[in-house]
Amino acid sequence: xxxxxxxxxxxxxxxxxxxxxxxxxxxxxxxxxxxxxxxxxxxxxxxxxxxxxxxxxxxxxxxxxxxxxxxxxxxxxxxxxxxxxxxxxxxxxxxxxxxxxxxxxxxxxxxxxxxxxxxxxxxxxxxxxxxxxxxxxxxxxxxxxxxxxxxxxxxxxxxxxxxxxxxxxxxxxxxxxxxxxxxxxxxxxxxxxxxxxxxxxxxxxxxxxxxxxxxxxxxxxxxxxxxxxxxxxxxxxxxxxxxxxxxxxxxxxxxxxxxxxxxxxxxxxxxxxxxxxxxxxxxxxxxxxxxxxxxxxxxxxxxxxxxxxxxxxxxxxxxxxxxxxxxxxxxxxxxxxxxxxxxxxxxxxxxxxxxxxxxxxxxxxxxxxxxxxxxxxxxxxxxxxxxxxxxxxxxxxxxxxxxxxxxxxxxxxxxxxxxxxxxxxxxxxxxxxxxxxxxxxxxxxxxxxxxxxxxxxxxxxxxxxxxxxxxxxxxxxxxxxxxx
Numbered sequence: 001x002x003x004x005x006x007x008x009x010x011x012x013x014x015x016x017x018x019x020x021x022x023x024x025x026x027x028x029x030x031x032x033x034x035x036x037x038x039x040x041x042x043x044x045x046x047x048x049x050x051x052x053x054x055x056x057x058x059x060x061x062x063x064x065x066x067x068x069x070x071x072x073x074x075x076x077x078x079x080x081x082x083x084x085x086x087x088x089x090x091x092x093x094x095x096x097x098x099x100x101x102x103x104x105x106x107x108x109x110x111x112x113x114x115x116x117x118x119x120x121x122x123x124x125x126x127x128x129x130x131x132x133x134x135x136x137x138x139x140x141x142x143x144x145x146x147x148x149x150x151x152x153x154x155x156x157x158x159x160x161x162x163x164x165x166x167x168x169x170x171x172x173x174x175x176x177x178x179x180x181x182x183x184x185x186x187x188x189x190x191x192x193x194x195x196x197x198x199x200x201x202x203x204x205x206x207x208x209x210x211x212x213x214x215x216x217x218x219x220x221x222x223x224x225x226x227x228x229x230x231x232x233x234x235x236x237x238x239x240x241x242x243x244x245x246x247x248x249x250x251x252x253x254x255x256x257x258x259x260x261x262x263x264x265x266x267x268x269x270x271x272x273x274x275x276x277x278x279x280x281x282x283x284x285x286x287x288x289x290x291x292x293x294x295x296x297x298x299x300x301x302x303x304x305x306x307x308x309x310x311x312x313x314x315x316x317x318x319x320x321x322x323x324x325x326x327x328x329x330x331x332x333x334x335x336x337x338x339x340x341x342x343x344x345x346x347x348x349x350x351x352x353x354x355x356x357x358x359x360x361x362x363x364x365x366x367x368x369x370x371x372x373x374x375x376x377x378x379x380x381x382x383x384x385x386x387x388x389x390x391x392x393x394x395x396x397x398x399x400x401x402x403x404x405x406x407x408x409x410x411x412x413x414x415x416x417x418x419x420x421x422x423x424x425x426x427x428x429x430x431x432x433x434x435x436x437x438x439x440x441x442x443x444x445x446x447x448x449x450x451x452x453x454x455x456x457x458x459x460x461x462x463x464x465x466x467x468x469x470x471x472x473x474x475x476x477x478x479x480x481x482x483x484x
Contacts, residue, residue, distance in 0.1 A: 001024075001027050001028075001226045001227060002027070002028040002029075002030070002224075002225040002226045002227070003019055003027075003028070003029050003030070003225060003226065003227040003228075003229065003392060004030045004032065004215055004223055004225035004227070004228050004229070005029065005030065005031045005032065005229045005231060006032045006033070006201045006204075006215060006228065006229065006230050006231065006232055006239070007031075007032070007033050007229075007230065007231035007232035007233065008031055008032075008033030008034075008037060008196075009033075009037065009040050009041060009042045009181075009231065009232075009233055009377065010042040010177065010180065010181065010184075010377055010378045010381045011231045011233075011370050011373065011377050011380075011381060011384055011385065011388075012031065012033065012229070012231035012232075012370075013031070013181060013184040013185075013188070014082075014184065014381040014382065014384070014385035015229060015231065015370075015384070015385040015388045015389055015392075016029055016031055016184075016188055016194065017086065017089070017184060017187065017188060017385065018385045018386060018388070018389035019389050019392065020188060020191040020193060020194055021085075021089070022389070022393075023191065023193045025193075027193050028193055028195065028225075029191070029193050029194045029195070030194075030195045030196075030197055030223060030225065031188070031194065031195070031196050031197065032197045032199065032200075032201045032215060032217065032223065033197075033198070033199075033200070033201075033232075034198060034199065034200055035198040037181075038314070039233075039234065039235075039254075039312055039314070039346065039347060039348040040233075040347055040348075041233055041234070041255075041257070041347040041348055041349045041350065041375075041377060041378075042177050042180075042181060042347070042377070042378055043177060043178055043181065043345060043347060044257055044258070044259050044303075044304075044345035044346060044347025045177045045259070045303075045347065045375070045377075045378050046174060046177075046259060046272070046285060046287040046289075046301045046303050046304070047174055047175040047176065047177040047180070047287075047378045047379070048114065048172070048173075048174050048272055048274070048285065048287055048379070049075075049076050049079055049112070049172055049173050049174060049175070049379050050076075050114060050169075050172045050272075050274075050379070051069065051072040051073045051075075051076050051172065051379075052073075052133055052136055052137055052140075052142055052144075052169055052172065053114055053116050053133060053169060053172055053274060053276070054072070054277060054282065054376075055069070055129070055132050055133050055136050055276075055277075056129050056132060056276075056277050057125075057128040057129050057131070057132040058132070058418075058422075059132065060132075060136065062413045064356070064403055064411060064413055065413065067400055067403065068356070068357075071380065071383060072376065072379065072380065073140070074383055075379055075380045075381070075382055075383040075384075076171065076172060076379070077171075078382035078383055078386075079173075079175075079382055081382075082381075082382035083175075086183060086184065086187055087183075089187050089190070090183060090186060090187040090190070091190070093186045093187065093189065093190050094183060094186060094187070095179065095182050095183060095186055111173050111174065111288070111290075112170065112171055112172060112173030112174075113168060113169075113170060113172075113173060113270075113271045113272070114168070114169045114172040114173065114174075114271065114272040114273075114274065115147070115152050115155070115166055115167070115168050115169075115271055115272065115273045115274070116130065116133060116166065116167050116169065116274055116275070116276060117149060117152070117155070117163035117165075117166045117273060117274070117275055117331075118130040118163055118164060118165040118166065118275075118276070119157070119161055119162060119163040119164070119275065119331055120160075120161065120164070121161045121275070121284075121327070121330065121331050121432075121433060122275075122278050122279065122429050122430075122432045122433040123428060123429050123432040125278055125279075125425055125426065125428075125429040126275060126276050126278055126283075126429070129276035129277055129278070130165060130167075130276050132276075133167065133276060134167060137167070137169065142169065142171070143169075143170040143171055144167055144168060144169045144170060145167070145168050145170075146165070146166070146167050146168075147166050147167065147168050148166070149162065149163040149164070149165070149166040150162075152166060152271070152273060153269075153270045153271060154267050154268065154269050154270065154273075154333060155273055155332065155333065156267070156332075156333045156334055156335060157330060157331050157332060157333065157334065158329070158330040158331070158334050160330075161330045161331045168271075172272075173272070174272050174287045174288065175378075176289055176290050176291070177378055179290070179291070180378075197217065197221075197223065199217040199218055199219055199221070200217065200218045201215050201216070201217055201218075201232070201239060202216050202217065202218050202239070202242060203215070203216040203239070203242050203243050204216075204228065204230075204239070204240075204243040204245060204367070205222070205243075206243070206245055206364065209365075210363075210364055210365050211364065211365055211366050212225075212228045212245075212364055212366055212367050215228065226366060227366050227368070227392050228366055228367050228368070229368045229369075229370065229388060229392060230367070230368070230369045230370070230371070231369075231370045231371065231388075232371070233252075233348060233349075233350040233371060233377070234252055234253065234254040234255070234312070234348035234349065234350040234351070234371070235312070235348075236252045236350065236358075236369065236371040237249075237251045237252045237253075245364060245367075247362055247363065247364070247406070247407060248407055249358065249362075249369070249406045249407055250352055250353040250354065250358070250410060251310075251352070251353050251481070251482065252350050252351065252352050252353075252358065252371050252372055253308050253309065253310055253350075253351045253352075253353070253473075253476060253481070253482075254308070254309040254310070254311065254312055254313065254348040254349075254350075254351070255306055255307075255308055255309075255348065255349030255350070255351040255374060255375070255472075256305075256306070256307055256308075256309050256313045256316075256346065256347075256348060256349075257303065257304045257305055257306045257346070257347050257348075257349055257375070258303070258304065258305045258316035258317065258320040258321060258324065258344060258345065258346055259301055259302065259303035259304045259324075259344075259345045259347070260301070260302045260303070260321060260324050260325065260328075260341065260343070260344055260345070261289060261299060261300070261301050261302075261341075261342040261343040261345065262299070262300050262301075262302060262328075262336065262339040262340060262341055262342060263298060263299055263300075263339060263340040263342050264298055264299075264300055264333075264335075264336060264338075264339040264340075265296065265298045266335065266338065267298075267333055267335050267336070267339075268288075268296060268297050268298035268300070269286060269287070269288040269297065269300050270288065270297070271288070272285060272286070272287040272288070273285065273286050273332055274286070274287075275331070278426075278429050278430070278433055279426055279427075279429045279430030279433045279434075280306065280426045280427075280430060280471055280472055281304065281305065281306040282303075282304060282306070282375060284302075284303075284324070284327045284328065284331055284332070285302070285303055285304070286300050286301070286302050286328055286332050286333075287300065287301045287303075288300060288301075289301045299342065300339075302324050302325070302327075302328045302332075302336075303324065304324070304375070305317070305320035305323065305324060306349070306375070308351060308472055308473065308475060308476055310476065310479075310481040312348060313346070313348075314346065315346060316344050316345075316346045321344060323434060325341075327433075349373075349374050349375050349377075350371045350372050350373055350374065350377070351372065351374050351472065352371070352372035353410060353473060353476070353482050354410045354411045354412065354470065355372075355374065355470045355472055355473065356372060356403075356404060356411045357370075357371075357372045357373055357404045358370070358371050358372040358404060358405075358406045359371075359372070359384065359387070359388070359401065359404045359405070359406070360391065360401060360402065360404060360405040360406055361391055361405070362406050362407055363407055368388060368391050368392060369406040370384060370388055372404075387401060412467040412468070414467070414468035414470065415466070415467065415468055416459055416464055416465065416466065416467060416468045417468070418468055419455075419459075419464075419467075419468020419469050419470065419471065420452060420455045420456065420459065420468065422468075422471050423451075423455055423469075423471040423474060424448055424451045424452050424455065426471050427451055427471075428444070428447065428448060428451070431447075455469075455474070458474065458477065458478055462477050462484045463484050464477075464484065
């Protein structure tokens with residue numbers, strides 16, 4: 001069997017690894033993607049393996065949200081073995097930064113222990129989300145402990161932005177995603193069945209018998225295969241549109257995110273420090289950025305901004321970088337002003353119109369799609385790759401995954417009122433996060449009323465009478481990029 005995987009981010013590469021482990025001598029696996037991975041969400045990630053730290057107030061109320069959390073929690077537990085399997089398969093071909101890795105026990109590129117801080121830099125949405133995290137930790141009996149914020153290693157915020165509460169979640173950690181991709185590149189190159197084609201796929205060609213016959217590259221080369229996996233992240237919709245396959249699949253947008261790598265030799269990190277989710281994004285975080293054994297762990301990744309775009313954006317906004325640097329210095333460690341700025345990362349998080357994953361087989365017999373993972377693709381890679389490998393081999397999977405099949409109706413799990421309430425609260429939270437200081441009057445109530453009236457009108461305009469627009473998608477509906 002010849003499987004062609006279009007894309008070379010973490011979902012594509014981890015699936016290729018799963019397939020390579022079970023490949024027969026005559027099998028072929030072709031991976032199509034530009035070597036430098038433009039817009040890669042993987043390369044811009046802090047690769048935080050956070051499930052509980054990502055919980056919002058009300059975020060586990062619906063059955064489908066609870067299932068998504070179940071998958072996230074399972075993926076966290078799968079990472080140690082997945083990492084071990086990759087290292088075992090790598091042998092002498094591992095990059096130096098990975099060749100001596102001892103995983104969790106060695107404190108290398110994969111380690112755990114995330115501090116979630118509850119500070120006063122935004123508004124009381126942080127309090128609600130922090131409380132939701134604590135409730136879920138207790139309900140699921142997850143290992144954690146409340147800690148005194150001043151005892152958090154390398155946590156030295158501006159006094160006006162100090163946390164009043166903090167929790168250490170023992171089993172949620174982080175990985176250097178660039179090292180992981182470098183490792184998978186090296187490991188997969190050892191398999192004789194694997195071939196890399198370093199180019200961009202422009203079109204899928206459909207033949208008779210309801211099958212994809214080939215993929216066309218930007219150089220005009222035609223690559224024929226038996227099974228096809230599209231795992232190109234945010235560019236999926238563009239590829240499918242160019243292919244004209246007649247599939248009814250909702251659009252995937254570009255969740256443009258900026259992260260910053262800094263070098264802080266005087267104040268290295270030992271743990272991830274982050275806020276709860278806030279302002280339509282994952283909040284503020286700083287995570288250790290391990291490079292190799294014997295080298296000080298003094299590189300730190302700070303993130304992350306987010307806004308939804310219908311088209312790719314190659315560069316990060318100056319305002320995003322300014323906000324992250326200011327937030328990191330005020331809310332995590334004021335000494336970061338002396339750090340060196342190493343790199344500005346820009347990644348396109350694949351965000352579907354209904355904000356849920358698009359994963360599964362399509363009505364075209366040999367075509368599987370995996371996208372719409374938002375900022376959770378890296379975290380979910382061990383589980384997603386296992387499911388995708390099973391689908392490609394026509395093996396059964398948990399039937400609940402059918403909720404995320406690519407050709408499905410939009411999931412509308414928010415009522416109109418719930419969506420408007422959530423959007424208003426997140427927009428006000430974002431305003432406070434970015435320096436909003438109201439006058440000594442009724443300004444907060446007036447702004448809330450103005451936002452609510454605007455959202456009521458938008459819901460009327462798009463016909464959202466008995467369903468709600470996901471807050472992340474407001475501008476996509478407002479400007480006609482998302483269709484009801």
